[in-house]
Amino acid sequence: MNIGEVSQAAGLPAKTIRYYEDIGLITPLRGANGYRQFTQAHLHKLAFIARARGLGFSIDQCRTLLALYEDRGRASADVKDLARTHLDEIDAKMAELAEMRRILADLVHACAGDDRPDCPILSGLAAPITSD
Amino acid sequence: MNIGEVSQAAGLPAKTIRYYEDIGLITPLRGANGYRQFTQAHLHKLAFIARARGLGFSIDQCRTLLALYEDRGRASADVKDLARTHLDEIDAKMAELAEMRRILADLVHACAGDDRPDCPILSGLAAPITSD
DNA sequence: GATAGGGCTTCCCGTTGCTGGAAGGTCAAG
DNA sequence: CTTGACCTTCCAGCAACGGGAAGCCCTATC
Incomplete structure (x- = not known):
């Protein structure tokens, strides 16, 4: 498959995929034309990353998740720890x-507009709300 | 006052204050030594910005808020609009x-760890949760 | 007067996770 | 042969700073 x-x-912009290659998340092969x-394995990995990113994991966390995913001897506790950290x-x-939100909503509420x-x-921005 | x-x-790092000068949020004078x-007015502005930033307003929104703050003829509706947008x-x-959080908590809950x-x-990351 | 320390200056790079754009090679269709 | 859609690389930039280098400045102490 081409990019x-x-x-x-995978539902990812081509730019993003190139970026992921740049930072070593994936390593596609190259055809004779460059x-x-x-x-399919690459696609699978990219979809995995896309979902992890969608859950808010950082790129570094994704890297770790991928490593765990591909380590058949992992302990699920390690994955769970990472997920719980996140x-x-x-x-x-x-x-x-x-x-x-709480403070801002109060201010908005108090403003006649x-x-x-x-x-x-x-x-309220000019001076903190002093309740005395 | 020096920086x-x-x-x-103001409770802001000196670096941040210099940055605010760079982007034109404040314009302190310079002493003979550079x-x-x-x-006090500068300090007041910086404290204003610090509080606005603390409420999550972007730098650009802070710029607008400052302008409104210093415009004695403003309509409070304009401020309220901005605040409501935020x-x-x-x-x-x-x-x-x-x-x-919802999805992640489900996954964490399901993992033995x-x-x-x-x-x-x-x-769950390798394949989306299909409920059929 | 020399020196040590702290504070101040500018400048430039690094962060996170991409996104946009320019300049150019490639490929399939008509 | 040309057009247009791909693909490639590289360079620049976003937000909002933070780190650190190299170098003044100011005060205090000896």
């Missing part, structure tokens, strides 16, 4: 966003 | 994270 075809099949040649990262991000200049949002 | 002092007072000279962005990110190689997490 266009795997791109379609075109990259992908096998789950914690997600939870941390969600908590951070929730906190932002009319044509007058008084704005609790700007005031 | 170290405002850095402390050192940046910050006024609120929507936060909601979108949270939804995306929640969806990742022992020394055997069978791993639903890897299987």
Whole structure:
């Protein structure tokens, strides 16, 4: 397969696939014309990466996941550890966003949003909300 | 004030403040020795930016917020629009994270996490979960 | 006056994960 | 033979800084 075809099949832009080759995630063969040649195994790997990325795993985590995937002697505990680490990262991000959201929603709620200049949002940014 | 002092007072790394100058967010004066000279007004602006960044506003949004802040004739509706846009962005990110979290948590839950190689997490990544 | 230390300056590279674009080779169809 | 869709490489850039080098500046101490 050429890159266009795997791109379609894996749901990844060709640019991304070239990038993945650059950083050593996959290593397609080359045809006589210099075109990259992908096998079903390559496609399988790319789809694997695409899904892992879709779950928010970093490229480095994907690299580790791929290595575990291809290591038939792995312990599932290792995979689970990695996944749980990532789950914690997600939870941390969600908590951070929730906190932002909470404060921001309060400010938005307090703002009249009319044509007058008084704005609790700007005031809130100009000085932290002191509750005394 | 020198950069170290405002850095402390605004809670921003000196590097960040220099960067903000680079991109035109603030324009401190310069002393005879070439050192940046910050006024209380500069500090105020930096603290404003720091809080806006803390709420997740992009640099560009901060630029707009600053402009609105300094425009005494602004309409609070403009501020509210921007804030609401950002609120929507936060909601979108949270939804995306929640969806990742949901799937990932399922996979983690299904994984024994022992020394055997069978791993639903890897299987789930290798092929999407088909419920038929 | 020399020296040590801290703070300040600029400059340039690295990060993450790509994306866009230019300049050019290749291939199949008409 | 030409057109157009592929493919190739390389270079640049995004956000929002952070690290570190090389080199002034300022103050304190001896």
